[in-house]
Amino acid sequence: MAQDQDMNARLGAHLRENGMLMALVAIVLFFTVVVQLTLGVDFLSAQNITNLFLQNSYVIIMALGMLLVIVAGHIDLSVGSVVGFTGAVAAVLTVNMGLPVYVVIPLVLLVGMLIGAAQGYWIAYWRIPSFIVTLAGMLVFRGLTLWLLNGQNIGPFPKSFQSLSTGFIPDIFGVDKPNMTALAVVVLAAIVIIYIGWRARKSDVTFGIIPEPMVMFAIRNLIVASALIFVGYKLATFRGLPNVVIVLSILTVVYAFFTENTVMGRRIYALGGNEKAAKLSGIKTDRLVFLTFVNMGVLAALAGMIVAARLNSATPKAGGGFELDVIAAVFIGGASMSGGVGKIIGVVVGALIMGVMNNGMSILGIGIDYQQVIKGLVLLAAVIFDVYNKNK
């Protein structure tokens, strides 16, 4: 009987992850069919897939940092303004001062780090609620953006800076249509993902945990691998792998590893789960909170540069409302408001769901009014699904 319960609990956990993945697949298929029928256009065209990544990279990048912040039991409302501000700093340094890109990128990341540190300091060491500190930050950095840009746009950026967002990896095999590098990378990635999943499954068995049913495991991996190779193939027939996708993939892997396999990652979960217990277990909780905000600042700065590079100018409005997309992606991805719960892979899927919906609805010409309503309802539905599953 205990085994039944265990089994149910395990299935429940898998249901969450698989459910989100299925939802993503369903949403993609939905738009593919509807776009084809109504407009006669291929939703999954190479160009649109490339666009999807270019448009959403910054949300995913910031969602990685936001997950840590939320897992630690906090929130960061300032990231949208920080995107605007760091983009403006990058523009001033590059366009007005003519500094080279390899100087600008570290400098702007440093600015992001300082912003994160400034906010994290009050939150971690003075115990000012993060909601308030970052709400203040949201106003402060939006204002500073306006001040720095004098209310004007600054641009255009030199080619080297633009390639941050709009550059592509050239084909080292020299074939280019299709881009063999892109194909090789995705096939390799698919193999690695299946291998890691297989190993985890095997170790489950050796530890006496009942693994998820083989069928489920196989179906999921089949979907993930074929989707990956399909996307890679499409990208390969267009312009190859965008630089941003590489940055994004590396960051995702690094953060997934960090959250699941490192001492520090583990401690952030413990801190979010029960701060007092974590503290009494010798964990320096204040410092961890501080560092999650520093990290968030750095990622927001990276996103700020990518956004500026993509728009090819820094504008006073850049990044407006991004914080909501990012936070929504984290909650759709299964994080808990009270902290201690959430996975990187869930967050990436959550961000992709938001991104695909944005993209699909825009292609269909659905007004921004309806788009907001639909996105809001999806967020609510995802969280209701979670709560329902938990109470069942």
Place this chain on the structure above:
Amino acid sequence: MAALLEMRGITKVFPGVRALDNVTLTVEPGEIHAICGENGAGKSTLMKVLSGIYPHGSYEGEIIYDGAMLANRSIRDSEAKGIIIIHQELALVPLLSIAENLFLGNEVAGKSSIGRGVISWPETFQKTEQLLAKVGLSDAPTTKVEKLGVGKQQLIEIAKALAKNVRLLILDEPTAALQENDSQKLLDLLLELKAQGVTSIIISHKLNEINRVADRVTVIRDGASISTLDKADITEDRIIRDMVGRDMANRYPARTPNVGEVLLEVQNWNVWHPEQAGRQMIKNVALNLRKGEIVGIAGLMGTGRTELAMSLFGRSYGKNISGHVKMAGRAVDCSTVSSAIAAGLSYVTEDRKSLGLVLDEPIARNITLANLEGISTRGVLDARRETQVADSYRTQLAIRTPNVFQKVVNLSGGNQQKVVLSKWLFTDPQVLILDEPTRGIDVGAKFEIYSIMNDLADQGRGVLMISSEMPELLGMCDRIYVMNEGAIVGELTRAEASQEKIMALILKGKEPHSKNVGENARKTKGRAA
């Protein structure tokens, strides 16, 4: 006379678990009926069935109350019939006043069409005063509940039940968090209510209290009602036998102490209150602990025992801490939790749910939390080693669970405590400070915890045990320090120690001028904060 309540053949099944199996309970009008059983035996489930938290239809069997079938759909239904349950975790709103709490959900409001929903404060206050008088309190109705100690809060809960015209009062471990004199007051009140015709069901682990107030006892074991004893048959031994299903001749496992040299030495330890300037919580405390020794710290609640332990353990409590800590003769740094752990100290908190465990995380993750270095290389965790470590503690301490990946929140109190102990054992401590290690744990699991403590002492570690249960201290400790008002007022060897002597030391150690009520209330609040 017909019974007030008859529960017949109650069976409640959760997915995979038969929580109640054909339970029968009969309560006569005007009696105090105690329910005993180990944690997880099904006492609380039974009360939830009775009070409508599990609605009619979600269980099998029938309930006859006051001569009619009872089919509660919710707790509101049962309250309307005068069945009121007071849970172990009090349901008071700390920032609201006594009056507001008493009539929460039951406000004294106008009934006319104009006044509907508007609270009548004069009437509320007047009724509050009457109710407070009934439970023997004289605090102002406008006092915020957070200013009251746990004992008074418990009385407020009872007053709240009286406000709802209670006929059958259910108390779930009402004295678990109370100190001796507050418990006595509460039990006296129960007897008084009984004289006024209120019937009570009391769930308790404290056999001496049951002995004192209960007219009859029903013992529940593994979801089944084992026996109902009449007043004349109630003895502690009989209850324990029915609870655990065997005779427990000795409640404390035997041990031959093998005491070595001094391990922990604390001198001139002074601690001030973290918020209230000038209030000294710990006064010049000196104590020592030897290898292989179990030493107790006795004292009333709020006397500074937890504060002493927490200030020693990485200055987790208090301000302006001064004094010296030596381990095995060498001065050590205990200024942060991690340095205290490194020095070989560990502290098992009195409140394991909010201070000891990350409830929503699995057992394995909880066990390794204080020593993640032990399962990692250069900051990278080794999942295999973590599982092996957790599994070995599961076997050593007999943590009852299918595997170490279960969430801690699903374990019983005794098993949770074993997880906390495992966590600290994995840091390989020389000295373990255990703060109320058996609170809220049933008799069988207590015995196991005591055995673990004995094993730790036999391994040459030192165990410092804080407890409010004197029999436990007397049964387990080689030596007992007695604390009062932040100072150590006496030290007794095992041979000298007795309940009377400990109480005498506490009373003698009291400062001559009597403390007023307000100050005691503040003290309780300070502790809670």
